[in-house]
Amino acid sequence: MQKFDAFTGNLAVATAMKQINPxxxxxxxITPSTEIMMIFADFVSNGEVNTELVTVESEHSAMSACIxxxxxxxxVMTATSSAGLAYMWELLSVASGLRCSMVLxxxxxxLSAPLNIHxxxxxxxxxxxxxxxxxxxxNAQEAYDNxxxxxxxxxxxxxxxxxxxxxxxxxxSHSYEKMQYMEDKExxxxxxxxxxxxxxxxxxxxxxxxxxxxxxxxxxxKRQVREGMEKARRVILxxxxxxxxxxxxxYGYFENYMLDDAEIVFVVMSSxxxxxxxxxxxxxxxxxxxxxxxxxxxxxxxxxxIAEALKNSKVICVLDRAETFGAEGGPLYLEIKAALQTAxxxxxxxxxxxxxxxRDFLPVHVENIYKEMAGYFETGNIKMFDYVNVRD
Amino acid sequence: MEGKLVLxxxxxxxxxxxxxxxxxxxHRLCAGCGAPIALRHMFMAAYPDNxxxxxxxxxxxxxxxxxxxxxxxxxxxxxAFENAAATxxxxxxxxxxxxxxxxxxxxxKFIAVGGDGGTYDIGFQALSGAMERRHNILYICYxxxxxxxxxxxxxxATPFGxxxxxxxxxxKVPGKLQHRKDLTAIIAEHRPDYVAQASISNxxxxxxxxRRALDKSGPSFINVLAPCPRGWQHPSxxxxxxxxxxxxxxxxxxxxxxxxxxxKVNYIPKEKRPVKDWLEKQGRFKHLFSPKYEGLVEExxxxxxxxxxxxxxxxxxxA
Numbered sequence: 233m234q235k236f237d238a239f240t241g242n243l244a245v246a247t248a249m250k251q252i253n254p255x256x257x258x259x260x261x262i263t264p265s266t267e268i269m270m271i272f273a274d275f276v277s278n279g280e281v282n283t284e285l286v287t288v289e290s291e292h293s294a295m296s297a298c299i300x301x302x303x304x305x306x307x308v309m310t311a312t313s314s315a316g317l318a319y320m321w322e323l324l325s326v327a328s329g330l331r332c333s334m335v336l337x338x339x340x341x342x343l344s345a346p347l348n349i350h351x352x353x354x355x356x357x358x359x360x361x362x363x364x365x366x367x368x369x370x371n372a373q374e375a376y377d378n379x380x381x382x383x384x385x386x387x388x389x390x391x392x393x394x395x396x397x398x399x400x401x402x403x404x405s406h407s408y409e410k411m412q413y414m415e416d417k418e419x420x421x422x423x424x425x426x427x428x429x430x431x432x433x434x435x436x437x438x439x440x441x442x443x444x445x446x447x448x449x450x451x452x453x454k455r456q457v458r459e460g461m462e463k464a465r466r467v468i469l470x471x472x473x474x475x476x477x478x479x480x481x482x483y484g485y486f487e488n489y490m491l492d493d494a495e496i497v498f499v500v501m502s503s504x505x506x507x508x509x510x511x512x513x514x515x516x517x518x519x520x521x522x523x524x525x526x527x528x529x530x531x532x533x534x535x536x537x538i539a540e541a542l543k544n545s546k547v548i549c550v551l552d553r554a555e556t557f558g559a560e561g562g563p564l565y566l567e568i569k570a571a572l573q574t575a576x577x578x579x580x581x582x583x584x585x586x587x588x589x590x591r592d593f594l595p596v597h598v599e600n601i602y603k604e605m606a607g608y609f610e611t612g613n614i615k616m617f618d619y620v621n622v623r624d
Numbered sequence: 625m626e627g628k629l630v631l632x633x634x635x636x637x638x639x640x641x642x643x644x645x646x647x648x649x650x651h652r653l654c655a656g657c658g659a660p661i662a663l664r665h666m667f668m669a670a671y672p673d674n675x676x677x678x679x680x681x682x683x684x685x686x687x688x689x690x691x692x693x694x695x696x697x698x699x700x701x702x703x704a705f706e707n708a709a710a711t712x713x714x715x716x717x718x719x720x721x722x723x724x725x726x727x728x729x730x731x732x733k734f735i736a737v738g739g740d741g742g743t744y745d746i747g748f749q750a751l752s753g754a755m756e757r758r759h760n761i762l763y764i765c766y767x768x769x770x771x772x773x774x775x776x777x778x779x780x781a782t783p784f785g786x787x788x789x790x791x792x793x794x795x796k797v798p799g800k801l802q803h804r805k806d807l808t809a810i811i812a813e814h815r816p817d818y819v820a821q822a823s824i825s826n827x828x829x830x831x832x833x834x835r836r837a838l839d840k841s842g843p844s845f846i847n848v849l850a851p852c853p854r855g856w857q858h859p860s861x862x863x864x865x866x867x868x869x870x871x872x873x874x875x876x877x878x879x880x881x882x883x884x885x886x887x888k889v890n891y892i893p894k895e896k897r898p899v900k901d902w903l904e905k906q907g908r909f910k911h912l913f914s915p916k917y918e919g920l921v922e923e924x925x926x927x928x929x930x931x932x933x934x935x936x937x938x939x940x941x942x943a
Binding site for chain 2 (some may be wrong): 255256258282283284286287288289290292293294296297298299300301302303304305306308322323326330431432433434435438439440441442443444445446449
């Protein structure tokens, strides 16, 4: 039986964590993800969960403790943002390389300098190549649903890779919205019991985790991470379908919005997708063939499926809330462009960087980009790369 | 008495046969390395407990886990350099959680092992945090007084005057210009259940300390001196002797701090040997005996005397 209530993104994630009831959480406070652990600490203090909460002295130790706990054979979760994820970075590839099952909620926030506590995706994008599965959420509902699905994905025997659920800082983490949630038992039935593949606590059969591997074997280890990532593709879809059949909300790799016959297409992740959909609906009302593709799963990147979905597109604007200084465009842009190159698409693909450090991204900015894209049909000219809503 | 380890020679021999082999032969540590001596004694003392080990990156780690081989016959985890204490915190937390939930019923002890670089310096924060959170863990630092794994760079455990590759003895500079950080005392100030300084030259003392530490229900820390023939530049057959002279000169006193407050010196030499006896046997101090750096040996002697006096005073006042 599902109920509706008002949730912030952080409350949604903390509620999912309570229902999941992980064995160990190790975390360190950082804005804007701090609140998740504050709320969760209340659940621990009141005996509503069995979790051992390890309040470590840094994010580096948070991830180290999570890795140790995961390999000791239980369910592990944590949360962080920005500099916290950057400080964990060394251990992110250790977590994937040691095939740890764990779920990290990354409440997305800009990186310093200059210091900024607000939303962008530079933290998660800095971790995109560390062997973590990355799932982005548009709102509190998706954050809640994604965290619950992430448990099943990370623990699947074919995957055994850590999962990062991304939630936009403040825009989602601190805004109240109406959300549907399940009963604890429904969540626990969905995720099931965790059966560790192997455990450090198995003293009868001692194993060495984290050996030194020289050039003669190193590549095989990394290829296994890639294989886990490849197998995750099917698992993510299966889990999204099972979630949908149980709870009515289906999830895939991405969401199509008015995309089928769209010639002018925006590709955008997370909360900004709502703003873009709003503008695109108005464009459709005016008879313009516009659409939106909102990637949900960034790693593994669903290149083939996205290229198929974009096959009728003529002009595509990829909106990135993160920079890739010195590259042709933002990180999502580069993925999309590579996907369409493989599919031999003839679409024109432009890159727009928006919302760094949570700069406003309003319908008017989307409309302005639309005008540029429409103009391209007449003039054949368009800026391939630009910043949105920035001073000259 | 808690933590008492009295073994006759026969029992010691038996434990050596069975338990020391939990860190087994075939590892690639140098001839004369002090670290495996400490590890094998550690396992002899840990018997009959189940043990899980977390190891910082360093000589022991790279030499004992070269895939597809391992020297460890206990569950072992290495994740990175600076986080052996944080990693074992997570393992211990999972153990506590599963035990609380009735999903595991055996008793297990948790030991972190790191060199002085991974303990005094880059791993200091993680160690301090783990001690403060009072995990039921034992952290053992095998202290060879420099970053030996990366090629003998100075650490905050390197003594004054020692030549290392990042603080070499030159025409103007006599090696390291700073005295070492007193990590054992710093950890003692965290008031864990048990803290000790030990040496591979005194295995019974070290093993008793490991036993005492494992019998506690909270955090403990042992700093064990483990000379490095490469870094210290002494013949490899003199490793144990170098450790012994460090103890006899009071450069490396054997002491313990029980339950946070009770300081006890475990070994007071009848006659304190001069520091010169230790310094002159090591190539890393050779320059101290050249006319250019005259007077530095006396300075080191004064420093060691003062530190020894302070320790005796602490043990007298906080018995």
